Amino acid sequence: MAGRKQVAIVGAGPAGIFAALALSDVPGVRVRIFEKGPDIDARLANARRKGKARDARWLLSGWGGAGAFSDGKLTLSPEVGGQLTSYLPRPEVDRLPAEVDGMWLRVGAPEEVYGGDEDAMSELAARATRADLKFVATRIRHLGTDRCPMVLREMRRALGENVEVHAGEAVAKILATRGVASGVEMAAGKRYRADYVIVAPGREGSHWFVEEAARLGLEREDNPVDVGVRVEVPAEVMAEVTATAYESKLIFYSKSFDDRVRTFCMCPYGEVVTEENEEVITVNGHSYAGKRTANTNFALLVSTRFTEPFQDPIGYGRYLARLANLISDGVICQRLGDLRAGRRSTAERVARGLVRPTLETATAGDLSFAMPHRYLSSILEALEALDRFAPGIGSRHTLLYGIEVKFYSARPHLTERLETEVRNLFAVGDGAGVTRGLVQASASGLLAGREVRRRAESSEQ
Numbered sequence: 001m002a003g004r005k006q007v008a009i010v011g012a013g014p015a016g017i018f019a020a021l022a023l024s025d026v027p028g029v030r031v032r033i034f035e036k037g038p039d040i041d042a043r044l045a046n047a048r049r050k051g052k053a054r055d056a057r058w059l060l061s062g063w064g065g066a067g068a069f070s071d072g073k074l075t076l077s078p079e080v081g082g083q084l085t086s087y088l089p090r091p092e093v094d095r096l097p098a099e100v101d102g103m104w105l106r107v108g109a110p111e112e113v114y115g116g117d118e119d120a121m122s123e124l125a126a127r128a129t130r131a132d133l134k135f136v137a138t139r140i141r142h143l144g145t146d147r148c149p150m151v152l153r154e155m156r157r158a159l160g161e162n163v164e165v166h167a168g169e170a171v172a173k174i175l176a177t178r179g180v181a182s183g184v185e186m187a188a189g190k191r192y193r194a195d196y197v198i199v200a201p202g203r204e205g206s207h208w209f210v211e212e213a214a215r216l217g218l219e220r221e222d223n224p225v226d227v228g229v230r231v232e233v234p235a236e237v238m239a240e241v242t243a244t245a246y247e248s249k250l251i252f253y254s255k256s257f258d259d260r261v262r263t264f265c266m267c268p269y270g271e272v273v274t275e276e277n278e279e280v281i282t283v284n285g286h287s288y289a290g291k292r293t294a295n296t297n298f299a300l301l302v303s304t305r306f307t308e309p310f311q312d313p314i315g316y317g318r319y320l321a322r323l324a325n326l327i328s329d330g331v332i333c334q335r336l337g338d339l340r341a342g343r344r345s346t347a348e349r350v351a352r353g354l355v356r357p358t359l360e361t362a363t364a365g366d367l368s369f370a371m372p373h374r375y376l377s378s379i380l381e382a383l384e385a386l387d388r389f390a391p392g393i394g395s396r397h398t399l400l401y402g403i404e405v406k407f408y409s410a411r412p413h414l415t416e417r418l419e420t421e422v423r424n425l426f427a428v429g430d431g432a433g434v435t436r437g438l439v440q441a442s443a444s445g446l447l448a449g450r451e452v453r454r455r456a457e458s459s460e461q
């Protein structure tokens with residue numbers, strides 16, 4: 001169709017997919033979604049392979065992005081999973097999670113929602129207060145790692161005929177002419193003209209986006225970096241809490257440094273896993289809808305916002321993770337009792353502990369060789385408080401895996417519709433530093449997609 005508006009979306013994670021859904025079947029609009037990784041069926045086949053036959057890159061990259069093999073917890077509270085509250089008017093932030101949730105439900109997310117029993121949640125909040133912790137009440141729908149790819153495949157099927165998926169095609173450059181987005185250039189050199197560009201590259205593509213943002217002259221703000229460990233305990237230690245809240249968000253301020261320490265990504269009956277990102281190996285966790293382990297795991301993270309002159313929090317986090325990789329050939333696992341006693345864990349000590357590690361490839365060792373004193377002290381203090389909240393967390397058998405690092409990518413200055421200083425160039429999701437979870441990533445894509453739709457329909461330039 002002559003005069004058709006062209007939209008280029010970079011990245012097919014939840015943010016890119018929801019942007020495409022917002023533009024699906026809009027007359028007069030043609031959408032191309034470029035994804036450097038493979039399509040969902042090829043990713044599933046890869047994930048089923050074992051050992052070296054499995055390509056670790058495609059666990060985070062490809063149709064569905066990092067969401068495809070995530071734990072699939074849809075956190076329905078606007079305070080959690082990103083910073084949309086700092087861009088949007090409050091009523092809109094409150095409305096978006098429910099809207100996004102409805103879209104996930106339509107493509108196969110399960111009906112059950114945790115955290116709805118107000119009395120039980122109040123009791124958890126009171127118990128947290130007594131333990132010197134702040135409890136952030138959240139409602140959660142859990143898909144599970146086994147269901148995520150299926151749901152994301154349904155989203156692909158739901159796209160209208162005006163959306164073309166270009167899997168296996170990496171965007172190398174964002175094109176702009178006189179301060180207005182004008183297209184994308186592929187790694188192979190081909191250019192696609194576009195009236196609107198929505199960039200949704202995820203954490204996987206955040207390095208690339210930082211470089212592109214610098215080339216385009218976009219101002220950016222640095223975000224904090226979160227450094228910590230993954231804690232693994234017998235599932236019964238947390239059973240009462242996880243049955244009520246599924247995931248409890250608990251915040252602690254350390255006595256020695258006044259650092260903010262928080263629990264993150266609780267995985268009841270789950271598994272600890274490794275995450276490989278540009279040759280750095282870190283820890284993460286997930287759980288399945290259809291199978292259970294004997295353990296529950298969660299991250300315990302300390303937030304740091306560096307002040308001038310240092311401006312590379314991502315580099316700092318990667319440096320620490322690389323140090324842990326250097327001394328352990330990957331990820332370190334240590335019993336809490338060994339850490340407190342100032343000795344390394346050995347495979348033999350871990351084997352006779354009460355918690356059987358779900359990440360068998362982790363090397364028993366000593367986290368204090370890789371993690372600065374400030375982080376370790378804050379984590380140890382937080383574990384004491386958590387033990388008062390759920391007795392058993394502070395057991396000497398508790399396993400700590402390290403290190404876990406969460407980068408909020410550097411974020412460009414964005415308007416309340418998530419548009420950058422380049423007109424018609426939008427930046428959404430985790431890669432733009434705006435979000436760090438499925439619901440907010442989806443919501444940010446939806447917002448940008450709708451704004452593009454409004455402009456395209458009104459022929460606004």
Ligand SMILES: Cc1cc2nc3c(=O)[nH]c(=O)nc-3n(C[C@H](O)[C@H](O)[C@H](O)COP(=O)(O)OP(=O)(O)OC[C@H]3O[C@@H](n4cnc5c(N)ncnc54)[C@H](O)[C@@H]3O)c2cc1C
Pocket residue numbers: 010011012013014015016034035036037060061062063064065066067068069070071072073074075081169170171172200201202203204205208265273275284285286428429430431435436437438439441
């Ligand atoms: C193990 C694990 C468990 C998780 N569990 C949860 C959970 O339970 N709940 C929750 O809310 N969140 C969870 N998350 C986080 C969640 O997956 C992310 O917040 C979400 O996927 C972010 O969406 P996104 O679209 O911004 O980015 P992503 O999902 O990372 O997708 C970005 C996509 O862009 C592609 N891309 C990057 N650069 C380019 C380029 N130049 N050209 C073309 N394509 C490009 C990438 O290949 C990738 O596929 C988990 C993450 C992991 C890794």
